[in-house]
């Protein structure tokens with residue numbers, strides 16, 4: 486089987502053709518990114534990219550908030566967003582013409598599914614994936630399925646307690662002090678006036694950053710009880726963050742939970758394993774499952 490995989494982000498859209506390899510990660514046959522412009526400029530190009538190909542199903546992981554409930558009329562539509570041009574856009578409009586099954590989820594749920602199926606969370610029931618890049622987002626899989634409810638998790642915006650030695654301020658337009666506003670790569674750049682990559686490993690910035698990420702992780706552990714937490718995104722390439730995050734995380738849990746997993750934080754809070762492909766491979770799993778569901782309902 487060949488799947489059309491599409492990962493839409495705020496700055497770029499990645500399209501890939503992926504071949505099913507059973508239990509192993511799908512083979513990426515072809516991949517290309519285009520900049521995210523307006524929906525009118527971008528969506529036809531995405532659909533055209535697959536025109537010459539034989540695609541058995543599509544898998545899409547999209548920036549949100551997006552309606553992922555097939556029972557609702559807004560299914561596949563972007564909801565209220567700061568990206569004005571994309572408000573209420575039907576992401577699936579051109580893809581439906583292909584007449585093949587479509588699997589859809591939020592961008593981070595897609596990445597979480599990729600890591601939970603093939604990467605750092607493989608074999609575990611409940612996995613939380615947090616991406617810390619220009620923004621912050623969390624995807625969660627429970628019993629191998631990305632969780633949905635009213636919407637999908639938007640856990641990048643959980644409230645934070647600000648550190649007294651933090652000279653920065655929250656850059657989220659919605660919240661006074663949330664994780665994305667305090668700990669995203671964009672917020673680090675605003676706070677220190679240089680990109681995070683230019684700060685030395687010893688800079689206080691990393692301890693503050695680790696503290697905020699740990700606050701969020703403690704909240705997630707207490708609410709969804711993941712078997713493992715996987716951290717990805719550009720900021721997490723800074724490996725010095727991991728020991729600091731684990732240290733603050735243990736402090737915030739305060740010894741309240743005693744489990745085998747939490748006794749070994751090096752294996753509880755871990756880096757992503759699929760490089761930059763967890764999103765596309767998550768799309769592959771979404772497509773594969775959409776195809777399977779369609780066959781079961783025939």
Ligand SMILES: [Zn+2]
Pocket residue numbers: 641642657658659660663664665666
């Ligand atoms: Zn926020």
